[in-house]
Amino acid sequence: MSSEMIVFFILAAVAAISGILMITRANPVNSALLLILNFISLAGIYLTLNAQFVAIIQILVYAGAIMVLVLFVIMLLNLQDEGPLREELSKRHYANVFFALAVLALIIEVLGWQGGETLNAMQQMAPNAVQNGMVQNIGDVLFTSYVFPFEVTSILLLAAMIGAVVLAKKRFP
Amino acid sequence: MIPIHYYLILSAVMFITGVVGVLTRRNAIIIFMCIELMLNSVNLTFVAFSSYLGNATGQMFVFFVMAVAAAEAAVGLAIVIALFRNKQTVNINDVNILKW
Amino acid sequence: MHQYVGLIVLFPLIGLFINGLFGRKIKNEKLIGSIGSGAVGLSFLVAIGIFVEMLGMPAEERGSVVTLFTWIAAGSFKVSAAYQIDQLSIFMTLVVTGVGFLIHVYSIGYMHGDRGFWRFFTYLNLFIFAMLNLVLADNYLLMFLGWEGVGLCSYLLIGFWYDKKFDGVGITWTGDAGNKAFWVNRIGDFAFMIGMFLIFKEFGSLTFNEVMGGAENLAVGNSNVFWITLLLFIGATGKSAQIPLFIWLPDAMAGPTPVSALIHAATMVTAGVYMVARNSALYALAPDTMMVVAVVGALTAIMAASIGIAQNDIKKVLAYSTVSQLGYMFLALGVGAFTAGIFHVMTHAFFKACLFLGSGSVIHAMHEEQDIRHMGGLKKVMPKTYWTFLISSFAIAGFPPLAGFFSKDEILWKAFADGSGVLWAIGALAALMTAFYMLRMVTLTFEGEPRWAADKHPHESPSSMTIPLIVLAALAVVGGFIGVPAVLGGGNAIHQWLHPVFAQAEKTMALPEHHNHALEYALMAISVAIAISGAWFGYRMFKKDPEADGRISSKLGFIYNLLSNKYYVDEGYDGAIVQPVVKTSDRFLFGFFDVRIIDGIVNGSASLTAWVSRLMRTAQSGVVQNYAALIVVGTLIVLGLIIIG
Structure with missing residues (x-):
């Protein structure tokens, strides 16, 4: 087992476990912190994929901006613990969990063991993966091929900003 | 090297974790x-495919x-916040106005 | 003038709309009556104009068709609103508008003070409109429109005094009598419609000209034509009150008397006769149907006449008399004497309208008393009514040289010559009864000592009522002279006039010429003797003893009861047809089929919907997580399909 593999497994384990812990915490602050941990480990996994730009963005945008905002809101609302999770779970919830796990089983069945020729051929990363992940390359593609969606994103963000202001400010009748 | 399956399965596990949470x-x-x-x-799926296929579109x-x-x-x-203001709660069981 | 034929139909329509829409506001009876009568009078004038023009033409050019507009066009099926003017239709038009006009005028006096005055004239105009469509139509469908239209008017007018009681089998109100007429007619109309479908199937057209043209190529005895003619005849038995559908006509007397005169004596009930005559070319191809027509006509004539003997209601007597006379007409048609049948339609229209109007005048004078046993001695009080009534009675009894003599004698002669001795004997016996019961009625009503209650003060009717009576009585006297037979040195003008219409039928039937004048004289003498003896008998018996009925009934109890109860036909129909239908409808169709099956389906579909809805609404919880769970389930299914596939 190569060192790359070991790093991946550690990061993957942290990501999966922090995710599972995140959805089982009664206190939203704990959840948020676990999610940040998840995001950071994801950023590490991105690095193993040679996606340096995405890894940095992941830290900056998700862990840095979005999760700070979430934490800020949690604290602003001063939410109490939800109470023990067991009390929340009803039969309906068990059924839902069962369905979700069934979907997971099917996905793994389809992807992992029945992946077929196409996926089995991808044992190696493409040779230019290192180049692709670099900021220079990303910027190149972003501002040439994807310049229009990029500009449209600004409109989306503007709209979201206005929406957020309106929603947060206005009292509903 | 790490086969792409590993990334995809990790992605699936995380996704289903999210689904169960929701x-x-x-x-x-x-x-x-x-x-x-x-x-x-x-x-994660996007980035994995982007790297293994050598195509930057996934990262876009x-x-x-x-x-x-x-x-x-x-x-x-x-x-x-608006919800909390109106209902003093963020428990979605108390917000079932989709049923009329 | 031909092209103005639309006006004949238009004037009553205008009158109908004026009176129908504004009659309630007008309130002025004279104005309403003038509009109603004037419309028909104008139609009559136009008809006379066309008639005079036709007189000036050679016989073969007299027929023509005026198309107003295309009514229905669907593939090969095309029907126009078109009017056929020929010798037969203009003749019927003259009778309908002429007699109709007189009865309209009479109604102004008769209906005076009735709160439905405007309604009455509206219906009358509607009737004339429908009747003119019936006689002038150039195709079966337009004829059927008129056919149904007159049926509707008949219904409306029988039940005109809808809040009045009326006695009969299963009848309590005048409206019930209207219903009865409508339903019984419906049976005939149904047969008529099927006949129409068969005609279209056989000839591919519904216009008379094309059907008659197609009939030229068919052989005598064609089975399709047999069914067509038989079904059309069943239609005619409904409208013209023949066995077995005659039962509605006596109860139709619930309507106002002018209605009885116009619709149930002079015009509408002769529609069946007209229809059969119009289809003479088809009937000529079906000797079996002709036999049926003749036998049904003869039986109706004798049966109705015998019932008429034992009736005490003045209008009932006249009603059975009408049924009997219609039987004569069908007897004539059945033996191929189409001209004689139409001739009798005309003369009958004159004297029967006069009799009905006369009876209306009497009823009016007697303050709605209709029982002839409570009359008597009216001769002095209302002489005009008496004389016109007497003349018309003689006319219907067949006294020469009044109108009835010529037409009835021609029918009897043709029945003997082209039919059989049995048909003639039945007709002659019916003639005897006719003379007897007419004179019985006249005697009981007008002769002898008054038998009415002391508080009644009969009076002669106003001139608006008596003038039509006088005109009709005059027509009943002279009307017959257009049909004086050759043996009496007459030209038989009506035969000449109608000959082109029936030429095709006569050619098909190829009836022999009769030159046995001695026999014809002999039969004529017999019918005159019958008329006189019957009349004398009726006069003597009831002049001497107005209570003669009672004596007879005590001696001939069974027969008298049979007659006065109309052979129990109504009761028989009630038991054999009406009650089973009602019971089946009530028990099975309503009690089981409607309540269980139909309602079951309706309620079942409602409860099914409710059940499914209850099931489905559990999914509509309003909890977003459930919806998200459903998405997951959907994903599960899609993924499962991918794996299986």
Whole structure:
């Protein structure tokens, strides 16, 4: 087992476990912190994929901006613990969990063991993966091929900003 | 080398974790965070394929997904605040006005 | 003038709309009556104009068709609103508008003070409109429109005094009598319609000209034509009150008397006769149907006449008399004497309208008393009514040289010559009864000592009522002279006039010429003797003893009861047809089929919907997580399909 593999497994384990812990915490602050941990480990996994730009963005945008905002809101609302999770779970919830796990089983069945020729051929990363992940390359593609969606994103963000202001400010009748 | 299956299975596990969270939790903010988790699992898939196929488009998508996630965070949290203002709760069991 | 035929139909329509829409506001009876009568009078004038023009033409050019507009066009099926003017239709038009006009005028006096005055004239105009469509139509469908239209008017007018009681089998109100007429007619109309479908199937057209043209190529005895003619005849038995559908006509007397005169004596009930005559070319191809027509006509004539003997209601007597006379007409048609049948339609229209109007005048004078046993001695009080009534009675009894003599004698002669001795004997016996019961009625009503209650003060009717009586009585006297037979040195003008219409039928039937004048004289003498003896008998018996009925009934109890109860036909129909239908409808169709099956389906579909809805609404919980769970389930299914596929 190569060192790359070991790093991946550690990061993957942290990501999966922090995710599972995140959805089982009664206190939203704990959840948020676990999610940040998840995001950071994801950023590490991105690095193993040679996606340096995405890894940095992941830290900056998700862990840095979005999760700070979430934490800020949690604290602003001063939410109490939800109470023990067991009390929340009803039969309906068990059924839902069962369905979700069934979907997971099917996905793994389809992807992992029945992946077929196409996926089995991808044992190696493409040779230019290192180049692709670099900021220079990303910027190149972003501002040439994807310049229009990029500009449209600004409109989306503007709209979201206005929406957020309106929603947060206005009292509903 | 790490086969792509590993990334994809990790992505699936994270995604289903998010789904289970959405389906079982009642705190709107935790549900919101679960959605972020699901978005990130998809991002992981994108980046994995992008690297293994040597195509930067996947990472472009991640970029846009993050933009959308940011927008969603802004609006979603604004909705949570508005909800809390009106109902003094973020428990979605108390917010079932979709049924009329 | 031909092209103005539309006006004949238009004037009553205008009158109908004026009176129908504004009659309630007008309130002025004279104005309403003038509009109603004037419309028909104008139609009559136009008809006379066309008639005079036709007189000036050679016989073969007299027929023509005026198309107003295309009514229905669907593939090969095309029907126009078109009017056929020929010798037969203009003749009927003259009778309908002429007699109709007189009865309209009479109604102004008769209906005076009735709160439905405007309604009455509206219906009358509607009737004339429908009747003119019936006689002038150039195709079966337009004829059927008129056919149904007159049926509707008959219904409306029988039940005109809808709040009045009326006695009969299963009848309490005048409206019930209207219903009865409508329903019984419906049976005939149904047969008529099927006949129409068969005609279209056989000839591919519904216009008379094309059907008659197609009939030229068919052989005598064609089975399709047999069914067509038989079904049309069943239609005619409904409208013209023949066995077995005659039962509605006596109860139709619930309506105002002018209605009885116009619709149930002079015009509408002769529609069946007209229809059969119009289809003479088809009937000529079906000797079996002709036999049926003749036998039904003869039986109706004798049966109705015998019932008429034992009736005490003045209008009932006249009603059975009408049924009997219609039987004569069908007897004539059945033996191929189409001209004689139409001739009798005309003369009958004159004297029967006069009799009905006369009876209306009497009823009016007697303050709605209709029982002839409570009359008597009216001769002095209302001489005009008496004389016109007497003349018309003689006319219907067949006294020479009044109108009835010529037409009835021609029918009897043709029945003997082209039919059989049995048909003639039945007709002659019916003639005897006719003379007897007419004179019985006249005697009981007008002769002898008054038998009415002391508080009644009969009076002669106003001139608006008596003038039509006088005109009709005059027509009943002179009307017959257009049909004086050759043996009496007459030209038989009506035969000449109608000959082109029936030429095709006569050619098909190829009836022999009769030159046995001695026999014809002999039969004529017999019918005159029958008329006189019957009349004398009726006069003597009831002049001497107005209570003669009672004596007879005590001696001939069974027969008298049979007659006065109309052979129990109504009761028989009630038991054999009406009650089973009602019971089946009530028990099976309503009690089981409607309540269980139909309602079951309706309620079942409602409860099914409710059940499914209850099931489905559990999915509509309003909890977002459930919806998200459904998405997961959907994903599960899609993924499962992918794996299986």
